[in-house]
Amino acid sequence: MNQLSKKLLSKKGYYDAISDLIESSVVLKMDEYIQHGTTSTLDHCIRVSYRSYKIAKLFKMDYKSAARAGLLHDLFLYDWHLEPKRKLFEKHGYTHPKTALMNASNNFNLNSKEKDIILKHMWPLTLRSVPKYKESFLVSMVDKYSSCGETLVPLANKLAEFIF
Secondary structure (H helix, E strand, O other): OOHHHHHHHOOHHHHHHHHHHHOOHHHHHHHHOEEEOOEEHHHHHHHHHHHHHHHHHHOOOOHHHHHHHHHHOOOOOOOHHHOOOOOHHHOHHHHHHHHHHHHHHHHOOOOHHHHHHHHHOOOOOOOOOOOOOHHHHHHHHHHHHHHHHHHHHHHHHHHHHHHO
């Protein structure tokens, strides 16, 4: 877990919302896998969770469910970069929400909103999995934003080193 994640976890209101999850060995196992660039799946999920928590709180949404599901949305526990060749709709981007939901449901007590958020966080890639709740839509968008930063910023830094 990186320094930013540790700093975000030190925020009391946020930590209170996800404390039972973040102390779990199954959640901490996400630190063993890289998600985007050099960012671990755990660090990615903490960023998505914290940003979703803050935005949901600002707009008087269910910030606790957004934070909890944001933390669990990528609880797939494998290295997707080593995925064998598969047909399009069998690839990680399409299948991991179901895997994450299964892992989260097997380890934690989730409400219906949290389940919807996890299952539908890849929308609009997964066209038929339209978010049912505004919190589901929020986490999906925050996930896209976070993923872009984790992927594009390191690439831009490498390009800048090359050019300058």
